Amino acid sequence: MTAPYARHRRAAAIPAGMAMATALAFLPNTAATAAEAPPAPAASARADATPLSYVVNVRPGHGTSAHVKKAVVKAGGTIVTSYDQIGVIVVHSSNADFAKTIRKVRGVQSAGATRTAPLPSASTGDLGAPKVLSAAEVAAADAPAGQDPLQPQQWDLPAIKADKAHEKTLGSKKVTVAVIDTGVDDTHPDIAPNFDRKASVNCVSGKPDTADGAWRPSAEESPHGTHVAGEIAAAKNGVGMTGVAPGVKVSGIKVSTTAGFFYTEAVVCGFVWAAEHGVDVTNNSYYTDPWYFNCKNDPDQKALVEAVGRASRYAERKGAVNVAAAGNENYDLASDEITDPSSPNDTTPGDRVVDPSKCLDIPTQLPGVVTVASTGAKGIKSSFSNHGLGVIDIAAPGGDSTAYQKPDAPATSGLILGTLPGGKWGYMAGTSMASPHVAGVAALIKSTHPYASPALVKALLYAEADATPCTDPYDINGDGKIDAVCEGSKNRNGFYGWGIADALDAVTR
Numbered sequence: 118m119t120a121p122y123a124r125h126r127r128a129a130a131i132p133a134g135m136a137m138a139t140a141l142a143f144l145p146n147t148a149a150t151a152a153e154a155p156p157a158p159a160a161s162a163r164a165d166a167t168p169l170s171y172v173v174n175v176r177p178g179h180g181t182s183a184h185v186k187k188a189v190v191k192a193g194g195t196i197v198t199s200y201d202q203i204g205v206i207v208v209h210s211s212n213a214d215f216a217k218t219i220r221k222v223r224g225v226q227s228a229g230a231t232r233t234a235p236l237p238s239a240s241t242g243d244l245g246a247p248k249v250l251s252a253a254e255v256a257a258a259d260a261p262a263g264q265d266p267l268q269p270q271q272w273d274l275p276a277i278k279a280d281k282a283h284e285k286t287l288g289s290k291k292v293t294v295a296v297i298d299t300g301v302d303d304t305h306p307d308i309a310p311n312f313d314r315k316a317s318v319n320c321v322s323g324k325p326d327t328a329d330g331a332w333r334p335s336a337e338e339s340p341h342g343t344h345v346a347g348e349i350a351a352a353k354n355g356v357g358m359t360g361v362a363p364g365v366k367v368s369g370i371k372v373s374t375t376a377g378f379f380y381t382e383a384v385v386c387g388f389v390w391a392a393e394h395g396v397d398v399t400n401n402s403y404y405t406d407p408w409y410f411n412c413k414n415d416p417d418q419k420a421l422v423e424a425v426g427r428a429s430r431y432a433e434r435k436g437a438v439n440v441a442a443a444g445n446e447n448y449d450l451a452s453d454e455i456t457d458p459s460s461p462n463d464t465t466p467g468d469r470v471v472d473p474s475k476c477l478d479i480p481t482q483l484p485g486v487v488t489v490a491s492t493g494a495k496g497i498k499s500s501f502s503n504h505g506l507g508v509i510d511i512a513a514p515g516g517d518s519t520a521y522q523k524p525d526a527p528a529t530s531g532l533i534l535g536t537l538p539g540g541k542w543g544y545m546a547g548t549s550m551a552s553p554h555v556a557g558v559a560a561l562i563k564s565t566h567p568y569a570s571p572a573l574v575k576a577l578l579y580a581e582a583d584a585t586p587c588t589d590p591y592d593i594n595g596d597g598k599i600d601a602v603c604e605g606s607k608n609r610n611g612f613y614g615w616g617i618a619d620a621l622d623a624v625t626r
Contacts (some may be wrong), residue, residue: 127402127442128341128547129491129501129515131503167235168198168211171217172424173228177204188222197382200389201310203427204329205384207323209236216417229420230406231381236462236481238378247340247543248532255357255542265351267358267542272494272524273514273536277554278621280360282561285624287353287364289564294349294367294556295396295437297387298342298403300334301369302538304414305343307351307358308367316368316394323382325390332369333538339377340537344545345402347536348553349560357542358534361557361620365564368396378406378463381421384480388428392435397563399432399558401480402549407461410476417474425479427444433485438563438571438578440480440556441464442515442548443490443503448473450482450505451611473505482508487559487575490612491515491551493522493529496585498601498612500593502548506604506611511582513554513618521593554618561623569614580624582616586606 171194175185181199185206189196193212199205204226212218219228224518258266274280289301293313303312334342350367351360360367370390372383384405391399405411405425411418429439434579448455450473457476458468473482480486490512491502498504499517519531534542555578562577565570565606569577587603589608594600603612 127549128545129445145403154440168209170231170382171208172420173208174226174423175204175208175224185224192218195294201433205385205424227420227423229417231336232463233461238374238376238463247545249541249543265359269527273533276514277618281621282624288362288561290562292397292563294366294398294560295370295391296346296400297370297372298345299339299373300332300342300371301346302333302343305536305540306356307347307536309352310352311366313366313368316396318390319371320386323386332371338375343538344535345553347555361554362560365560379403385424385428390434391437392432396437397558398438398559400553402552405479407463409457410459410471412476422477426483427555429483431478434572438559438574440487440552442552443488445501445547447501448503450508489552489555491548493517493585494524495522497588504611509614511555511615512613513551515548515551527554558618558620558623565624579615581619581622583619584616585613
């Protein structure tokens, strides 16, 4: 069963009867084909020569050479900013042949357009919306002593033993999880106590905007990032809900445009900012637009993979564990080929067959990134979750239709409860919601082992996960047809990776 919408965020649109509970879909990777996709028409082929944004990759560790700077200007480009640490330069140009020209310059390793739509991007709004709890529902919430009012609706916490973990520790205030997303409303009563302002920023232009509150979403923008932040670190304060790691800090790194696009220059900025501001974990519930899969035989797309890859590796070298959502199309990301119908999503997408081992969903498929699949209230792979042996590292609750996986009482929704801008709470579903559960568990591991390197945190994350065998046969809607095939053993397979995240072991082992 394939989720009907393909959007950057990895919150899923749930099937019939659950449309009102849909979440914003940051779809991860699309499946791949045996043959690598033929190069898509480069942005430089555009006849109207409208201004586009580019990344130019040079040797890292040195300032941009005068030679390259001069060549950028000569080719009709303007340098927006330069991340010398990783050798990535952000450039704007109206020259339709800018990328082609600059690739020939000595010292330039790769270069490509980060979008196919002119600046500013012209795109549609979000598809789907969270199911918001009414004021009456919030007021009527009743919980046992020691729990926040809405916690009984959070079936996802006991699913990863987070409720038991909280009896040991809530996590350390010295640990920060950065939500690289649509922005975070830090004024929310469940987020404000744990918000890390110094590690928050607006990176939408590709250059850090440190104005106070620049990390917040505007009223017309998606609530996705705020929902994710609450799942990770909503304070245990007698108000609303409880996060997986309610004692750690959370920051907002805003990387999506008002229209909801996550472009390469913004994502690069986000990872570099996290790297240089003491962030311990990053959560990435999106794919980098406009290509769902970036094929290395296309010079533009190759440059995007290189730029984001450099940035994510830099963040890990500086101490951050990068966690990402696997996507919501029920694709087998270990298959030989997948048809990607959604790229480029900022102009006119068209079907293309790709090999997912060569055409990557970024940052989800980048080396070192923790790739997270979604489970529902019965602990089975969510109907929409992507999967794939050797691709999925771990699984966690992301929700599903109650028609497929109904939670035990007193919980009533099969979706995931989270914070929403304006002091509200609501339900969403998707691998977007699974990823922050893993980010929260990673934060608890870092709290318990403060000197652990990212490699050790990831090793513990996988070793402590609850091994979960393949669901076979997987007929999630009971219509007699197999909806997905799981490969692998109990200890590591394509549905659940190393298993389902375990918060209790994170604080006791």
